[in-house]
Amino acid sequence: xxxxALLATIASGCLIAAARLRRAEWPLRGPYVxxxxxxxLGLAWxxxxxxxxxxxxxxxxxxxxxxxxxxxVTDAATHNLVxxxxxxxxxxxxxxxxxxxxxxxxxVLFWGLVxxxxxxxxxxxxxxxxxxxxxxxxxxxxxARVLDHPAAAAYCLPGxxxxxxxxxxxxxxxxxxxxxxxxLAHEHAHLRQRHDLVLxxxxxxxxxxxxxxxxxTSYKAVALLIEMCADDQARRVxxxxxxxxxxxxxxxxxxxxxxxxxxxxxxxDQPEVVARVSRLLNPSAELSWAATAAVLSSAAVLxxxxxxxxxxxx
Amino acid sequence: MNRLGDLERAVMDVLxxxxxxxxxxxxxxxxxxxxxxxxxxxxxxxRLAKKGVVDRTREGRAWRYRPAASREGYxxxxxxxxxxxxxxxxxxxxxxxxSMSGPEAEALRRxxxxxxxxxxx
Numbered sequence: 001x002x003x004x005a006l007l008a009t010i011a012s013g014c015l016i017a018a019a020r021l022r023r024a025e026w027p028l029r030g031p032y033v034x035x036x037x038x039x040x041l042g043l044a045w046x047x048x049x050x051x052x053x054x055x056x057x058x059x060x061x062x063x064x065x066x067x068x069x070x071x072x073v074t075d076a077a078t079h080n081l082v083x084x085x086x087x088x089x090x091x092x093x094x095x096x097x098x099x100x101x102x103x104x105x106x107x108v109l110f111w112g113l114v115x116x117x118x119x120x121x122x123x124x125x126x127x128x129x130x131x132x133x134x135x136x137x138x139x140x141x142x143x144a145r146v147l148d149h150p151a152a153a154a155y156c157l158p159g160x161x162x163x164x165x166x167x168x169x170x171x172x173x174x175x176x177x178x179x180x181x182x183x184l185a186h187e188h189a190h191l192r193q194r195h196d197l198v199l200x201x202x203x204x205x206x207x208x209x210x211x212x213x214x215x216x217t218s219y220k221a222v223a224l225l226i227e228m229c230a231d232d233q234a235r236r237v238x239x240x241x242x243x244x245x246x247x248x249x250x251x252x253x254x255x256x257x258x259x260x261x262x263x264x265x266x267x268x269d270q271p272e273v274v275a276r277v278s279r280l281l282n283p284s285a286e287l288s289w290a291a292t293a294a295v296l297s298s299a300a301v302l303x304x305x306x307x308x309x310x311x312x313x314x
Numbered sequence: 315m316n317r318l319g320d321l322e323r324a325v326m327d328v329l330x331x332x333x334x335x336x337x338x339x340x341x342x343x344x345x346x347x348x349x350x351x352x353x354x355x356x357x358x359x360x361r362l363a364k365k366g367v368v369d370r371t372r373e374g375r376a377w378r379y380r381p382a383a384s385r386e387g388y389x390x391x392x393x394x395x396x397x398x399x400x401x402x403x404x405x406x407x408x409x410x411x412x413s414m415s416g417p418e419a420e421a422l423r424r425x426x427x428x429x430x431x432x433x434x435x
Binding site: 123127129130131132133134135147148149151153155166168227247250273276 | 319322323326365367385388389390391392393395396397411
């Protein structure tokens with residue numbers, strides 16, 4: 001029961017920490033470190049919630065979560081998987097329910113991940129096929145494909161063998177040569193660092209739990225941090241001002257030409273693009289070495305503690 | 315681009331240009347400068363039909379093919395994907411910036427205007 005209580009504490013602690021992380025200011029100064037923090041919180045939340053349910057449900061075995069699971073499987077096998085036989089063991093109804101809840105949560109999380117991954121692959125394949133039919137190459141923009149559409153858009157399509165950067169004619173019309181180079185540098189950073197894979201677990205969680213507020217907000221936070229990571233990479237080769245101007249031009253071009261009504265309704269937070277622009281124009285000092293080390297070691301301690309509690313036979 | 319992809323594109327261009335359902339032979343004739351075998355054109359049209367970008371209808375002993383949507387329709391579909399307006403397509407693509415609402419664009423202009431007011435260092 002001790003481990004169940006501790007794991008439950010960690011699970012709720014993760015939620016509190018996520019809420020604080022979302023409001024914190026330091027992620028703007030160290031987006032890479034902040035992404036690691038989000039990953040650690042998400043993973044620790046899942047492992048500790050499932051662990052807490054199992055630790056509570058399997059407590060009668062007195063062997064901790066891992067030992068309890070092994071004992072449960074052995075039990076089920078020796079009773080030929082007739083679970084009614086287990087009624088003879090000292091399990092209460094709430095404990096059986098807790099074990100089932102843990103299994104259900106595990107399944108939902110994995111299933112969400114798999115479904116999301118398949119959907120993403122399908123969307124990308126369709127997108128790639130259509131792109132091959134309607135996009136053109138432009139000698140002015142080497143390394144990118146051009147879509148003839150008046151709205152401004154620039155994006156990357158990640159692929160295993162062949163990733164592509166796509167830019168619309170509307171974007172080419174509003175960007176000057178330097179701004180275009182900054183945008184392309186940003187997109188190539190996404191592809192080089194496989195940011196899509198970082199975002200995938202968060203987007204699949206969002207798909208699995210569309211109505212859970214904390215899931216949606218953490219997805220948004222990570223998506224924004226990833227854009228900032230790519231901005232930082234682009235800033236190494238192009239000036240921050242060029243990138244900020246490019247963002248602004250997309251803003252003014254997009255609002256005029258994208259069909260109204262299709263736009264997502266946003267909360268009254270500071271718009272994400274404004275956060276990016278002000279960060280580019282008024283850069284604050286990068287996260288210090290000590291702060292980076294503190295965040296990374298907290299993430300490591302969090303993961304180790306959670307896993308260790310799975311072994312605690314109490 | 316590989317040869318097959320190049321051919322698919324050329325065939326679609328023909329179908330989009332000629333505003334009527336075409337047979338394999340007619341498509342081949344329109345691409346006569348490429349000197350394609352009948353079976354090659356058939357294979358390409360078959361692949362396009364499997365991808366769902368051309369529809370085919372039987373007329374006598376021959377199939378007639380026509381685009382499932384206009385070129386503009388496909389370009390719009392891609393742009394909608396890119397601008398993140400199709401709902402569940404997050405993480406499939408990474409757009410430089412999602413489409414902005416009017417107030418967002420306004421807030422952005424304000425942010426840049428404030429920056430311009432500050433003295434340059």
